[in-house]
Amino acid sequence: MNSLEFTSLIAAGSLLGGFLGALTGLGGGVVVVPMLTLIFHVDIHYAIGAALVSVIATSSGAAAAYVREGYSNIRVGMFLEIATTLGALTGAALVLHLHASVIAVIFGAVLIYSAYASLHHSQHATQDLGPDKIATWLHMDSTYPAAGKLESYHVRGVPAGFALMFVAGVLSGLLGIGSGAVKVLAMDRAMKLPFKVSTTTSNFMIGVTAAAGAGIYLSRGYIDPGLAMPVMLGVLVGSLAGARVLAVAQARVLRILFATVIGALAIEMIYSGLAGKF
């Protein structure tokens, strides 16, 4: 296979990955890493390096559109970024000491959780439980646009959210993914943020978290230009297209289909990891 063929195939796969990642809210990284390792037999270190770079591109591109809508809570985001960046630095440092097979098995487990979460994510209105001492001290309570007016909400469970965000950061730095599923879990369930606010704030944070991991990957030599180029461009274009389609189409069927594909990839990752194929 020459460079052009290799690059075109990787770009096409990344485009599809970015498209499906945006439609389902899982992000491009979760498709790109299994694709590169299982299909193209790329070493997992190169794969997570390229995937993490594409995560930054997607997050920054989408955040530019989200922030204007006024849903994201920048104070919650910035405070929790302390936890996610610390986690990402820890995760990126762990990559050095863990065997590729172990990383593959962890990746598979996280994939299964993400696929499950993408199917069972209820959009129920989170009950507002009133003000909380820590959140008030941190000026976290805010408003968001709902039905033409500004709806105010109270933030709770800051310590639990902070701890979960650290875990999300570790997974991001270790696996080269945005770990949006864990971020939404932290803000939705632990901190009781309204659904729209938690998803947009999560997207807002993914870029900063990924940048912390990517800085380490770059200086350790995990980011190869020849591989990262088609992955980054493919995922970026694919996710922009996916976001467009999402705005006009019901993605329920695609979501189920994609979750099935992700589940199969997850099992393959775990099997290959346990069989020592990495």
Add this chain to the structure above:
Amino acid sequence: MTGPTEQADKKIDEWMGLLLRAGVVLAATLVLTGGALYLVRHPAPLINYRVFQGEPPDFRTIHGIATEAKAFSARGLIQLGLLILIATPVARVAFSVFAFTYERDWKYVCFTLVVLGLLIYSLFGQT
């Protein structure tokens, strides 16, 4: 939270959106240019991705990447684009330091400085 802060927040959000978009567009342009050059100059694969070797210092230090990109090396241009991409969220955080200073929210100036410090450590702390 009172009205004026909300308004300032919204303005900050808009500026951040612009900053992020500009970073991504610049990065993608550089990666695309470098990528086209790369395919023209290296028709045969340079690297066997099955075995991890790690990049040479030319492509993993800021100094090395800058030197390569100035020489118009294809891979140097791609790496420069990726470096700018990584720097975009860092610039957003740096911008937030000023934004929270403007709002005189010292607590958040501190939090943001911590995040900025961690990000700078990840980029420069290894070499």
